[in-house]
Amino acid sequence: TQLLEQSPQFLSIQEGENLTVYCNSSSVFSSLQWYRQEPGEGPVLLVTVVTGGEVKKLKRLTFQFGDARKDSSLHITAAQTGDTGLYLCAGGSSGGSNYKLTFGKGTLLTVNP
Amino acid sequence: EADIYQTPRYLVIGTGKKITLECSQTMGHDKMYWYQQDPGMELHLIHYSYGVNSTEKGDLSSESTVSRIRTEHFPLTLESARPSHTSQYLCASWRGEGEQYFGPGTRLTVT
Secondary structure (H helix, E strand, C coil), rough: CCCCCCCCCCEEEECCEEEEEEEEECCCEEEEEEEEEECCCCCCCECCCCCCCEEEEECCCEEEECCCCEEEEECCCCCCHHHHHEEEEECCCCCCCCCCEEEECCEECCCCC | CCCCCCCHHHHHHHHCCCCCEEEEEEEEEEEEEEEEECCCEEEEEEEEEEEEEEECCCCEEEEEECCCCCCCCCEEEEECCCHCEEEEEEEEEEEEECCCEECCCCCEEEE
16 A cells, blocks of 8 residues: 655745645656645646655745655745645556545645734 | 636534535636645645546545536535534636635535
8 A cells, every 4th residue: 555644744834935745656657746725626737746756836836746756845935824624645557547636634834914 | 717617605504414516617627626725734635626527535534525517516424414514615626737726615504
């Protein structure tokens, strides 16, 4: 069974601060996705990374896929209150089918004004 | 923009009732999924489908059933609702490279 561990589980910061959340596994994934979910809504896809060592930027968000494709990080620069939400990472099964995703438990981020 | 819809958004129902949660997508995706999620917690896969007339149980045991008669439609049914079924139910379809589009979810409360 593939597992994804996310840390920290909860994070409360002030507006303007930087933060990093982590997604780690002992398994290799062929792709990794980050989603953000607001209360009462479905997760919204932020980014997909597929190549070991890949770095993608989305405005103030920077995503990195580990060289061995077992871990990933999400860094937010100058956090805003609108960044508040549950951040979920999800790994696509190595071996190519990608028909099912393994989700982490998520990091609940609160950005205070 | 994801074109995947779920109805109802909220449902409060008494124990023992039969309910069907609707999920539709207009993107023509073959692969669709149902997840169960408690507030602020991880998603648990309960059912998935690779196409018409194809359905499989997911990683989390569930008393619900699903059907896939049309590509765009993937309803989930609970024959006899119980308080333990209270949760949020999320439907998703597969876009490729593992990416999934999610619907807005149905918040189910069984009293």
